[in-house]
Amino acid sequence: MTDKEIIVPLLPLRGLLVYPTMVLHLDVGRDKSVQALEKAMVEDHLIFLTTQQDVSLDEPGEEDLFKMGTLTKVKQMLKLPNGTIRVLVEGLNRAEVVEFYDYETHYGAKIKIYEDSDEKDAEHQALMRTLLDYFEQYIKMSKKITGETFTSTSDIEEPGRLADIIASHLPLKLKEKQEVLETIDMKKRLSRVIEIINNEKEVLFLEKKIGQRVKRSMERTQKEYYLREQMKAIQKELGDKEGKTGEIEVLNEKIEEADMPEHIKAAALKELDRYEKVPSSSAESSVIRNYIEWLIALPWSKATKDDLNIHKAERILNRDHHGLEKVKERVLEYLAVQQLTNSLKGPILCLVGPPGVGKTSLAKSIASSMNRNFVRISLGGVRDESEIRGHRRTYVGAMPGRIIQGMKKAGTINPVFLLDEVDKMSNDFRGDPSAAMLEVLDPEQNHNFSDHYIEETYDLSKVMFIATANNLGSIPGPLRDRMEIISIAGYTEIEKLHIAKDHLLPRQLESHGLLKTQLQIREEALTKIIRYYTREAGVRSLERQLAGICRKTAKIIVSGDKKRVVISDRNVEEFLGKTMFHYGQAEVENQVGVANGLAYTSVGGDTLQIEVSLSPGKGKLILTGKLGDVMKESAQAAFSYVRSKTEKLHIDTDFHEKYDIHIHVPEGAVPKDGPSAGITIATALISALTNRPIRKEVGMTGEITLRGRVLPIGGLKEKSLAAHRAGLTKIIIPQNNEKDIDDIPESVRKALTFVPVSHVDEVLEHALAGADE
Template identity: 45%
Template sequence: MFKSLPIQLVQEESDDLIQMINPEQESDLKPEDLPEELSILPIKNTVLFPGVVIPITVGRQKSIKLVKKAYQGSRIIGVVAQKNSQAEEPTVEDLYRAGTVARIIKMLVLPDGNTTIIIQGKNRFAIKEFVQEEPYLTAHIQLQSEPKLNANGKETKALVQSLKDAATKILKLNPEIPIEAQVALDNISSMAFLVHFLASNLNVEVAEKQKILETQNLVDRGTLLLQYMLKDIQMLEIKHEIQKKVHTDIDQQQRDYFLRQQIKVLQDELGYDGPDKEVEKLRKRAENKSWPQPVADHFSKELDKLLRINPMAAEYPVAMNYVEFMLDLPWGEYTLDDFDLKRAKKILDQDHFGLEKVKTRILEYLAVLKLKQDMRGPILCLYGPPGVGKTSLGRSIAKALQRKYVRMSLGGVHDEAEIRGHRKTYVGAMPGKILQNLKKAQSSNPVFILDEIDKVKADFRGDPSSAMLEVLDPEQNNTFGDNYLEVEYDLSKVLFIATANALDTIHSALRDRMEVIEVSGYTLEEKVEIAAKHLVPKQLKEHGLKTSDVKISRAAIAKVVNSYTRESGVRNLERKIGTLVRSIAKSVAMEEPFDKMVTEETVTKVLGVEIFDEELYQGNDIAGVVTGLAWTQVGGEILFVESSLSKGKGGLTISGQLGDVMKESAMAALSYLKSNADALNIDHRVFQQYDLHIHVPAGAVPKDGPSAGITMFTSLASIYTQRKVKAKLAMTGEITLRGKVLPVGGIKEKILAAKRSGIKELVLSSKNRRDIDEIEKHYLKGLVFHYVDSVEEVMKIALLKDQVDKPMKFVFAEQKIHA
């Protein structure tokens, strides 16, 4: 506002011109004082208000003709603002329909040939119609009279004072406005002239000034003007605050610079290292790094950037941590491999009893590495139940190769940034765990164990499994990109070994990048050997005892395995042995008498009541009870399928928290039995007049899988025929509606579960014979295998001709025949 003042523009003119801005000298024109047709002068970028004197430079030929003729005559013209300021020759459509009658006070011809006129606004008018456009615009107009106003009214006085206060505030906030403006403002006493004078100098668009001009009531005109002025004040205040803040920041920076220079001088005097010396130390450390040239260039840029950052700024420690992390990474630093395979075999045999197939595959893997001298090979994935030694196998491999050992647990990882890191722009950004572990190992070729890779979960923060694809792909991991590091890192020399309890939860593309090696559970004999050679000495050492203090007999260990730990691995077995050792450690510490030989009686005394029976098999005295075999993530188990019949209407109930697959197996078995009832001498009426209930005990435990088909069929055949099931027999296999027996998985774990439970005979699909052939012979000792292709063969093996002791007698109601 007040960018240019009319009074300054005419101050070189005569005194009577200055007096004309005095509202006391104003007088409204009357309609009879005007010609019938008024010449219309279009003006750009401003609006003329009554009483206000402004200069206008006339450049258009039409406008020059109009001004010259008017100046020679009455000097009265109509001034109308243009809507479009870009139009050089405006038409009637480009003009507003309201303007101000003006009197030309002075016309000046400037040296550059332009004509400038000084005009004063008189009355507002509205155009009724345009009469002509050539040689200039003329129109019929109607004067807009100003309604009388009570100058002493409260509303008028308040409005005038508000306008003056707002104008004064604008003058204070805008230093560009000359001091004479306040003098001019103080000399205005007329409200009409005050409104018009302020509106003319208001810093708003032409359309908003035109809106003020067209407002009929003077009070409304002043109120609208006040709204625009208040907006202008807000903008000026914001601008003033920004300028003040910038000025303060510059002062603060200058102060900080001065203080930093003083600190630098003091540090030099005291012998402390300043930021410059720290950066130089980092640069010297970088000279010993054998990193690629692009990485060296990137590091140099980061150091140069660090020098430009204020050491007291929040960004400085972030940048410092980044360059230090780059230096801490083992770029091109490798340990020498020991490829003595005989030594490796000896270490594997010492650390792990059994697992011959797994150890053979690991030795083959190491042999290829020795011959190839290249890490680009399959990523190993050790798959099996908990406690069988998957993670410790990885430690043994690192020991055999004399490499650094790194273990990273992926259980519960659901953030992609855990693998790839965060971008540096985030607050609290950190590198991924892959690079963090390499930094700890201080080697670029450690044995890296990715533990529990099947427990990785995806959520809204990304899919860590997808991030692992690059890590475990030999074709890609030589250019691994961490979001935090921002440069590529070579992971191709790292020996990655993953472990998993289940394969179905691993991302399919991730599983495709790994060679799965199954690590199955241990037999009773293997557990006894593992406990005697590894677990007992380890627990004695951890509890501060010597081997001379106590001896645990093999019979006692076998008692612990059979009666207290039914698992595929040995983790729970180690806990129980620890309990036995602690009881002895307590006696030693308290100097109490104790028996150094731990026997079966000692085991029962310390561990309490036996958790598991010697044989879980429950006999064959009841019809419809059949023993099946199941696979779980913690090893194999036996389960029972029970069936019962009761008088009813042929209903079917299935219980025991069975999944969809097991329910479908039950339906398939029942359908096959119904279609072949005649072959089993089953009366068809039993299916209509008796309800069938199929139950798998441990109802609180969810169960599912394709292994129970023939078990359910045998249970149904037994209950409907009341024939006995062969003693100490278990079975596993899926059934089809045609009576075919399909193969299933997890055979070794199921065989171990059968041996633990006292089972002597097993019924399997003939296609599972290949799985049996791959199992070591000592696992199969004491077991008889029956290989079948159809359920008829299953019945011949599983069902005896004898009925149970108290067979159920079926009573059928007579069916009425309707004529």
């Protein structure tokens, strides 16, 4: 055996290995490999081939290549249409990298060449005969190699070449082929190939044995069962982790890692055992697998660590929201108690208020201030109990309810969970979803919440639930009883101005690609937009109007007309058109038979003008304006009270026989209902009958009895905001509502005069002009 060293170009191979004396085609596409081939063709057609240890690398380094490879001669090169080169090479000798060169254009190496010696003693002969004998037996068992291959192989007289050729015909892994290539000594090489081929014979024998075993079971099964049993047997004998066995092991590992409670883990493993026994083609197989994957995906113990820094939470809440002091105070109280006890169950808050006042965004800020994950589900239009509790697995397409889906999305057991539009749920023959929510929102029950699909209990006690609703009256009583109601009435004009400047305008500038220097909206312009282009409790319409200004500004700037736009109260109409609303609905002068009522609607407070007119007739009472039953009853009660007090009020005792009385509430297309217009209707009626005008700056709200008592009402804060928007300065309220004045924003309290009353006589004293003269 002799050896020498030469420097030649190097070509890395992926998933392929060439033995000496082998002739084969290679497709070469990498730039450095193509350059190495071209350099070899320019010189002596010699190139060194070695195999990559990791086939995924496009640019392997020295440490990524096997040291031992094959020196080959390039016999032919052909460029293919797709840009790759097909090359025919012939293996010459084993060679080992002595020094690796990474040139700019290609790889090269100084290699040490090993040549097989011509020595052939009796031991060589014996090893060669044994190898050929084993090879012949393997060919007969395998039936994948032709007899001609054995004939041509048996004529080889060189021991090393014989070992190489036979190794190249065996279905070996790359590492085993490389091991043969790295064996320089011919006797050791022959022995190693004999050992390998003997192992392959045993594998073939086992395959045959497995085939016979499965064939016997064929009598009691079908073809599919036979294939499955064959696969199982192969996996068992060879230790193969692929197929369903491997899949079950992966699922088993995931169940172990999911950190489930013991009873849940036991249920999951029981289902996994069923899954293993059910045929893959069965419909039940996918049902079981989906169920197991849901159990694995749900958070059972993973939780985020609460950030209980009250000062930081207060900063975040104040940064994201202007006003809403009561809600912020409640959240900070919860954090304080949590910090002291570290065991408080998650509270269930219900934010009630008109659209656009920031209920959803407030819930996000709460999650951010507590360092908890946030998840939201919308309950608007939900009519089916299964939407909440899930479907039983016996149904086709069954899946968990929205609560469990939300917990999976949250990924932790203690998120802030927003139940949006809880007042929009309805019910039909499929069940009442609001009844299903009772268990979710009951702190005494939700640690054992049961979903029909999951079937096992799930702990919701660490979740902080926040519900939102527009109308408290639409929430069923039992559900309302389980929640802490926090009312968000709406914003004053001053608060809207701050929100527009600090939140809405910067957000719209960013979303429209505008800089602060390109668009400036002055404060008086914002005030005008709030007064004359929006009428709402929230700020959604205000944001839409600001978006409209941003769009028009973007067009002006892109077209090159101006580089900077300034909006003042003088040019607002150029961008938004004519004003949509009239700010201040108070009458210009005192009117007879026209009273300013205050109403609470689903979109906040509003003013309500109630008109009464008299015409000659026979005492008919006409009510118009799309009034609800309760409001009609209030009108009847007011009418009866006036009839009972005709002498005291200096009204003709037989007025009901002389006149038809028409009570009308304008905007007849809008449904109106509620008892709080009682004193307003009575005042307008008395004004019309006595011909005394009602003060234009006075608004009023209160329920009336037949004896003239004024009963308390709800929504005073919302009604006060509406009165302030409408330009009223004095509000008559029931005596029992005096305690609610503290909830009204300070700026509104200072602008309004509140007059608590307990009887209609007091109402008339303050409402009718000239009554105190």
